Amino acid sequence: MRLTTRSLPPALLALAVAAATGCAPQESSPSATASAATASCTPAALSTEAAGKLTVGTDKPAYAPWFQDDDPASGKGFESAVAYSVAKALGYRADQVVWRTVPFNNSFAPGEKDFDFDINQVSISDGRKRAVDFSSGYYDVRQAVVALKKSPYAKARSAADLKGAKLGAQVGTTSLDTIDEIIGPKQRPAVFQKNDFAKSALGNGQVDAIVVDLPTAFYITSAEVPEAEVVGQFARSAGTAEQFGLVLDKDSPLTSCVTRAVDGLRADGTLAALEKKWLADAVDAPVLK
Template sequence: GSGITLVKSGKLVTCTHLSYKPFQYTDGDKTVGFDVDLVDLVAKELKVDQEIFDTPFENITSGTVFTTNECDLAAAGMTINDERKAAIDFSEPYFDASQALLVKKDSGLKDLPDLKGKRLGVQQGTTGEAYANANSATHGYTVVQFEDLPLMETAVRTGAVDAAINDNGVLYDYVKEYPDTSVTKEFATGESYGIGMKKGNTALKTKVDEVLKKAKDNGDYDRIYEKWFGK
C-alpha cells in the first residue's frame, strides 16, 4: 500500500481554525473554502471523505493536534516558517501571501506611521501579530489581540480598533463584502501557505505534494482559485 495511516478509518481529518474566509468558513451546516476544496483533492485520491475539525490556531502551529492524533492534516491559510517547521511538517507551498492593513474607509489612515497613539488589531498566534509587534515601538501604536479573524474585522468596523493587520487574501475578500472598509497598504512579508502534518509522516507528505503538483498541472488548482478569488 501507500504506507499512509489515517487517524480515523475512512476519513481524512483536517484541522483548521474557523473562520478564515475565503480559505475556510461555515456556510449553512458546511465548512467551505479554498483550502477545503484543495484538501478534498487529497481525500479523493485516498478514496475517503474529508472531515473538518475546528481548533485554536496555536494547537495547529504547535503540532499538538498531530501529537494527540486529532488530525491527519491542517489547512488554515497557514504560513510556512522556521518556528513552525520545528513542530510540524509542511507540504510544498500552495498560496502566496503578504500582510495588509484594514481600515475604515473614512478614517484617513493609510499606513503604520498614521497609527501613532492608536489601536491596531491582530489575530493571535499569526504572522500578522508578529509583524505588528515587531513594528510597534517604531510607530507607537498599541497592539490589540483577537481570537479569530471575524472578531478582528468587526472591531475595525465598530471602531473598537483603528486598524488591523492580517493576510492580504482574507482582507481583500472582506472589503468586497463591507465597502465601508478598505485595504490601504500591503507589507511585502513574502509568505507562502503550506498544508501541515505530523513531523516525519513522509508517506502522507509525498501524497499531498503529488496531489498539489497534479492539481497545478491539470487545471484543478486554477479552477479552485477562480471559484474563490475570481471576482
C-alpha cells in the first residue's frame, strides 16, 4: 500500500517536504556566479606562460607617450600603466609582471605566442581576429597627419588636399590603411618597418607627411620633430570606431579574464584617468573632412 503525503502524520509530512526541497535543483545566485568567475581569474587559476607570472609583450623601442624612456617596466606612459592595472585586476603584483620584446607585426601574426598578452597600439580588426584573440578595447583611436610646418601640405583641411602628397606610415598599421582607404593618394605611400624610420623620412624630406595615431602625432611634434605640426585628424566612421586591444593567443584561456579586467577598468574610471594623465596633450586637432 503506497502512502501519499496527504495520508502522512504532520511530523512525517514536514520531513518529507524538507527532503524534497533539499533534493530539488537549486539555481546559482548572481553573486555565486560572479564569485566563481572571479575565482577562475586569479593567479592560482590562470594558465600563464610562466607559473605565478604575467608575461606582457611589446615592441622595442617602446615609444612615448605610450611608454616612457623606452622602459615598459617603469609603469610610466599610458600603455605601461594600463598593463600594470590589468595585472593588478587579475591579482598580480608589479614584481610578478615580466616584459618580453615582441615586434609589432609578430604580435598579431598567426602562430603560438610566448606572451600572455601584448600591448602595443594594436587596433582590433576582423582580419586580425582570424589569427589572434583581443580583449575589449582599452583606447579609442583617431588617426592623424603630421607634416613639416614649411610644407604646403601643412595647410591641408581635407583628405582631398593630401592626394598629391608623398605619404608614409608604418607597415601593418591602421595608419597605412587610412592612407590607402581614406586619402587614396596618387603616389604609392612609403612603408616603414618602424615609426622611427617614418619620422626620419619626414624630417629629411623623403615624404611630405606621415600618418600616425593622434597621441603619437602630438608627441612627435612636441618632442621629436619640433619643426613639424599636426595637420589634422580623421573622424571615426559611424559604427566603426577604431580601438586598441590587448592581443592574446588564438583561443587563449586568458581572453575572458583579461577582457573582464579591461571592462572593469573602463567601468570604474581607471582608463579615463590614465588617459587624462598620460595622453592629456592629445586632445585637439582640426578634423580633416
